Amino acid sequence: MRNIKMSIEYDGGRYQGWQRLGDSDKTIQGKIENILSEMTKTNIEIVGSGRTDAGTHAKGQVANFKTTSNLDLVAMRDYLNTYLPRDIIVKELEEVPERFHARYNVVGKKYSYYVWNTAVPSAFERNYSYHYPEQLDVDRMNEACSKLIGTHDFIGFSSLKKTKKSTVRTIDEITIHREGDLLNFTFIGEGFLYKMVRIIMGTLLEIGAGTKSPECIDAIFKSGVRSDAGMTVPSQGLFLDEVYYD
Template sequence: MKNIKMKIEYDGGRYLGWQRLSNSDKTIQGKIENILTNMTGTKVEIIGSGRTDSGTHAKGQIANFKTDSTMAFTDMLDYLNRYLPQDIVVKKLEEVPERFHARYNAVGKTYSYRIWNNTIPSAFERNYSYQYPDKLDIDKMNEACEKLIGTHDFIGFSSLKKSKKSTVRTIDEIKIQREGNIIRFTFTGNGFLHKMVRIIMGTLLDIGAGVMESEYIDTIFKSGVRSQAGETVPAQGLFLEEVYYTK
């Protein structure tokens, strides 16, 4: 039996997230599994590197599935992209060792978040960025990012109420880049809690707009209380860029 690794790109705007749901066919996982099952003639389940929320996009989601199919990978790729909706694209297929697991073997991820920083909305950017009209101080946000980088308990920047699992994560790098009206934030780390990037973004925007000082990051870490952090920004500005694995 082959273990096949997939690289997937999708516009999550009209889907209820990655994870398959029993009461809806509007999930990324569900759509891909249905096509794979039709293609191979046997039920196929795929394992994703992690769940993306409703409305979140991906340029480099990774998943794997196992199959006895003898179909050539080029034919599989053609079949998938012919029958999948146009807003879900399988970019690459490759055979990997039997023990490869897209979620458990992941050692890091990069997410990006896009802000449309203008008082006038954009007809073209509305589905792929969050309009934030207030002036933002990039230097202050960079100061706050320095406090976020490193290994911390990020429970205060998560939607999790309580967790038996560790909420300690390491952020290796945060970049902020302005290109005209777009400000792009890029986060790379060993893993991210539920809604962690979107809550960090809400906090950074408060700091950039002068609502909150960068020192308040320390207070949120110390208290671990979600309500002390900024709002959860909308999902449409969030992209899963890349998932990393050891060689």
């Protein structure tokens, strides 16, 4: 039995997220599994590094699957890219040890969120960024970012309901880079809760616009209440850039 690691990029705009849904064929996982199963003439299930929400994009999603097929990896990749929709691309296939697991072996992830920050929307960036016309104070947002870095209970920055699982996560780095009217927020950490990046982003934008203070971060950590944080920004500005393994 071969264990194959996949590196994947996709435009998530017309999909209902990564995870296969029983009543829909509009998922990334479902599309890839269908083509793999046709290619190998067996039922293939793939394991992703994690779920991405409906509308979220990926430049570096990772998945793995097991197969008895003896097809060459390049031939597999080319077959997948021939028959997958044009907005899903398998960049690389790699044979890995049997124990490799795309989700359980993750040690970190990198996400980017893009904000089109000017009064006039962009016809070209509208599917890959969030148009936020308010003037933003980057110094205020950087002050808030410094409070987010480190190990904290991020339940107040999540859409999770009550859970027995730990909601403590570690963020190693947050950077903000402006290129013209486009702001790029980058998040690197061990892992992220459900909608955590999008809620942090909404909070940072409200801080940058002056409707919240940087000190609200401390208050949200203390209360753990979702409604104390900012809005959940739309998914089209979010990209999974990279997944890290040992």
